[in-house]
Amino acid sequence: MIDLRSDTVTKPTPAMRRAMAEAEVGDDVYGEDPSVNRLQEEAARLVGKEAALYVPTGTMANQLAIRAQTSHGDVVLAGAGAHILRYESGAAAALSGVQIKSLGVDGTFTAQQATAAIPPRDHHNSPATLVALENTHNAGGGSIWPIEHFEAVAAAAHERGLKVHLDGARLFNAAVASGVPAARWAAKCDSVSFCFSKGLGAPVGSIVCGSHVTIERIHRFRKMFGGGMRQAGVIAAAARYALTNNIDRLEHDHANARRLAEGLESIGLRVDPAPRTNIVLFHSDRDTELLRALESSNVLVSLMRPGTFRAVTHMDVDSEAIDEALDHCRQALTAI
Ligand code: TLP
Numbered sequence: 001m002i003d004l005r006s007d008t009v010t011k012p013t014p015a016m017r018r019a020m021a022e023a024e025v026g027d028d029v030y031g032e033d034p035s036v037n038r039l040q041e042e043a044a045r046l047v048g049k050e051a052a053l054y055v056p057t058g059t060m061a062n063q064l065a066i067r068a069q070t071s072h073g074d075v076v077l078a079g080a081g082a083h084i085l086r087y088e089s090g091a092a093a094a095l096s097g098v099q100i101k102s103l104g105v106d107g108t109f110t111a112q113q114a115t116a117a118i119p120p121r122d123h124h125n126s127p128a129t130l131v132a133l134e135n136t137h138n139a140g141g142g143s144i145w146p147i148e149h150f151e152a153v154a155a156a157a158h159e160r161g162l163k164v165h166l167d168g169a170r171l172f173n174a175a176v177a178s179g180v181p182a183a184r185w186a187a188k189c190d191s192v193s194f195c196f197s198k199g200l201g202a203p204v205g206s207i208v209c210g211s212h213v214t215i216e217r218i219h220r221f222r223k224m225f226g227g228g229m230r231q232a233g234v235i236a237a238a239a240r241y242a243l244t245n246n247i248d249r250l251e252h253d254h255a256n257a258r259r260l261a262e263g264l265e266s267i268g269l270r271v272d273p274a275p276r277t278n279i280v281l282f283h284s285d286r287d288t289e290l291l292r293a294l295e296s297s298n299v300l301v302s303l304m305r306p307g308t309f310r311a312v313t314h315m316d317v318d319s320e321a322i323d324e325a326l327d328h329c330r331q332a333l334t335a336i
Contacts, residue, residue, distance in 0.1 A: 002325045003300045004260075007170075007198045007253070007278060007314035016201065016241045023237035027230050028054070029223075035233030039240050043207045046243065047171075047192055048183035051215035052207050053222060054236055058083075058169045060227050061193030061208040063091045065165040066130065067225075068217040069190065072097030075128040077117055077157075079107040081139030083167055084132055095225070099126060106273075107137030108145050111156035118160055131157040134167040135185060136174045139304065141272075142257070142279030142312075144174045147184070154188035166192040169206070173199055173277040176250045190214060199250050199278055200242035201315045204235050249315065253278040256313040256322050263326035267333060278313045286336055293332035299325045 003009045012020065026032035036054050044052040055061045062084050066076060076098050078085055084092055085100045092098050101117055103109040119125035133150060136142045154164045166189040168174070168182070175182040186192040191210040196202035208218055222228060229235075257275040261282075264271050270283045284290050287307050294301060301311045313322070 001298045001300065002317060002321050002328075004311035004313065004317065004325065005300045005302045007312045010201045010314050010316045012201070012203050012238055015245075016238050019237045019241040020234050023233040025231040025233035028232045029228045029230060033231065033233040033236065035236040035240065039236040040207070042240065042243060043194075044209050046182060047186035047194075047209050049186060049192065049209040050212045052209040053215050053218055054229075054232060054239070055206050055208060055222060055227050056204065056229065058167070058193060058195040058197075058206040059088045059091065060222070060225060061195075061206040062088065062132070062165070062167050063095055064218045064221050064225065064227075065191040065193060065208055065210075066092050066098060066132070067096045067221045068214060069163040069165065070096055070098050070129045073126050074098045074130070075119065075126045076100045076130045076132055077114055077128055077162075078102055078132040079104050079109055079134060079137065079140075081107055081137070082132060082134050083138055083169065084134075086139065098130075101128070107134060107140035107143060108149060109153065110149060111152040114153050115156050115160070118162070128162055130163045130165060132165045132167060133189070134169075136170040136277050136279070138169070138279065141281040142170065142173065142275060142277035143273060144178050144276050147178070147180050150185065151188050158188075163190040165189060168192050168194040170195070170198055170277065172247050173250050173254070176247065177254055177277045191218070196239035196242050199253055199314055200239075200246045202235070202238040202242045205239045207239075246315065250278070253313040253315065256317065256319055259319060260311060260313065260322050260326065263322070264329065267326065267330045269329070269333070280311045280313070282309050282311070283307055284309070289336040290332060293336050294328060297328040297332060299328045
């Protein structure tokens with residue numbers, strides 16, 4: 001099976017499992033799990049924030065950041081196709097009572113667009129209180145914000161009193177591919193989340209980082225949302241292992257994404273946009289037939305929307321597996 005549906009499908013390596021087996025643990029709801037505490041300190045330091053909180057999923061990280069930095073009835077500004085809008089089961093509306101206003105077309109937007117979307121202060125309007133940025137941008141094909149736009153949007157938001165959250169589920173893919181360190185992306189944001197369970201190869205877990213005050217508020221809502229975990233050091237050890245060992249290797253996933261994109265184009269499939277990180281979007285009108293034919297040759301990709309497939313490279317697929325997937329794809333195209 002060559003599973004390119006997502007980078008979430010990776011399995012922990014023997015070395016990561018050893019780190020998990022040997023983890024020192026305690027009850028993290030009492031704040032007594034040394035592995036979780038170390039992970040939180042390391043993660044906060046890595047992105048230049050005062051504090052961090054370990055959480056079960058990227059969705060919970062985003063939703064806690066929204067809940068802690070908005071009030072019911074507020075507006076959150078986000079790029080078109082944002083994960084918080086499209087793939088979190090309506091959580092922002094259900095759990096925080098906010099409306100998400102989507103801007104731009106490809107997940108990025110300008111400071112002018114953000115400013116224009118902030119409603120004037122008037123009792124008829126819902127106040128915009130948070131801007132949520134996503135980097136890399138999943139639905140945009142793993143795209144990376146131009147750092148100047150990113151910083152300009154954050155500055156414009158702060159000037160008007162809005163907070164800024166970064167959904168950095170794949171922040172280290174952005175950092176490795178752009179050469180802009182994670183701490184610089186995080187610097188202009190009030191909260192930043194990232195996932196251990198995607199390209200970094202851990203089986204579970206995400207983290208949200210920010211000031212002491214913000215993280216304290218988020219901590220309270222983590223309890224309310226049912227995200228307090230007990231001897232979580234077993235999984236935090238995998239996350240710590242991932243931070244130490246699996247960031248630099250993301251470059252291989254990016255090279256494999258480029259290899260896959262070139263191969264797909266050479267067999268007549270349109271790839272758009274050109275991959276910057278580990279996500280490849282390719283297009284075909286015969287989507288259902290192609291998906292089925294690939295599945296029957298044990299190649300898994302996802303259908304993101306009609307006519308658009310997503311293939312994600314990760315540590316469990318090497319360049320030989322990419323070439324094999326391309327062979328199957330070529331055969332599938334001739335068979336359908
Ligand atoms: N994305 C998943 C699916 O939900 C689409 C994937 O396979 O890519 N932010 C971003 C940008 C994400 O891509 C994801 C996961 C999350 C947040 C949520 O993370 P989890 O799955 O841990 O809740």
